[in-house]
Amino acid sequence: xxxxxxxxxxxxxxLARIGSKRINDYGDASDNKPEALYCRLFYDQTVRALTRSHxxxxxxxxxxxxxxxxxxxxxxxxxxELPSDFxxxxxxxxxxxxxxxxxxxxxxxxxxxLLIDESSVNLTYIKWVQDxxxxxxxxTDVLILTLAQKLVIPLSQDIKLKDSIxxxxxxxxxxxxxxxxxxxxxxxxxxxxxxxxxxxxxxx
Numbered sequence: 001x002x003x004x005x006x007x008x009x010x011x012x013x014x015l016a017r018i019g020s021k022r023i024n025d026y027g028d029a030s031d032n033k034p035e036a037l038y039c040r041l042f043y044d045q046t047v048r049a050l051t052r053s054h055x056x057x058x059x060x061x062x063x064x065x066x067x068x069x070x071x072x073x074x075x076x077x078x079x080x081e082l083p084s085d086f087x088x089x090x091x092x093x094x095x096x097x098x099x100x101x102x103x104x105x106x107x108x109x110x111x112x113x114l115l116i117d118e119s120s121v122n123l124t125y126i127k128w129v130q131d132x133x134x135x136x137x138x139x140t141d142v143l144i145l146t147l148a149q150k151l152v153i154p155l156s157q158d159i160k161l162k163d164s165i166x167x168x169x170x171x172x173x174x175x176x177x178x179x180x181x182x183x184x185x186x187x188x189x190x191x192x193x194x195x196x197x198x199x200x201x202x203x204x
Contacts, residue, residue, distance in 0.1 A: 005132050005133050005135075005140065006026075006132055006133075007026040007027070007043065007132055008023060008024075008025055008026040008027075010043075010132060010140065010143060010144060010147070011023055011026055011039040011043060011147070013144045014039075014143075014144045014145075014147035014148040014151055015035055015039070015148075015151065015155075017144065017145065017148040017165065018148050018151055018152045018155060018156050018158070018161055018165075019156065019161075020035050020151065020155045020156065021033070021035050022035070023035050023036045023039060026039060026040070026043070034154070034155060035155065038150075038151055038154050038155060039147075039151070042147060042150045042151065043147065046143065046146055046147050046150060047128075047143060048087060048128060050139070050142060050143055050146055051087055051088075051126060051128065051129065051139075052087040052088045052126060054176065055090065055126065055180070056126065056136060056139055057136065058129065058134060058135055058136045058139065059087070059126045059127055059128075059129050060090065060124065060125075060126060060127075061083070061085070061124070061125055061126075061127040062093075062122070062123070062124050062125075063083045063122075063123050063125065064120070064121070064122055064123075065080035065081065065082070065083075065114060065121040065122075065123055066080065066081050067079070067080055067119075067120075067121075068080065068081060068113070072115050075108075075115070076107075076108065076115035076116060076117060077116070077117045077118075077119075078115070078116055078117065078118065078119060078121075079113050079114070079115055080113065080114045080115075080116065080121050081112060081113060081114075082109070082112050082113065082114055082123075082125075083123075083125065083127065085127040085128045085129075086112075086125055086126075086127065086128075087125070087126045087127060087128050088125060088126040089109065089114075089123065089124075089125050089126075090123075090124040090125055090126060091123075091124050092105045092107065092116075092118070092121055092122065092123055092124075093122040093123070093124060105118060138172070138175065138176050138179070141172060142169065142172055142173065142176065145165055145168055145169045145172065146169065148165050149162060149165050149166070149169070152165065
């Protein structure tokens, strides 16, 4: 992705998709034009939700979790603080000889904590990435259309235009998933598209 890509340019591409006026600067809180107000209203939440909805490789991260001094009241032996940029768990790593890389750790996510019976936790997860130039280009394309979906009603009230955006978004997500399969290099890669607390995981 070009280093010139920014939050403002992403918003303007979404606005252009629905035929709205451009904004000058996303970070200008004094801009009270409808386009600026609605971009500030929807942008962060849309980025977080989209990042969490798929195993985007640019958003993958690893962390050795810090164990809490207080243990859970019942059921689990240990509690760990999740990273501050945590959006979604992928797997708890183990030095397994299984080709599938399967892990059989039971755990539960509770607020900002991970509860488990293991005395140490190496977590692979999806993180909140705010640096726009580091995003995958396909993620940016999906984000632009998803943001346009949210902007179209308050700014244009055009239902047909929203349907048109949906028609563009569906094949784009199919392309993302197809590319995932092409780039897969290890066994056990699960195509998890929605969030769930994991009881066991085979996702690398």
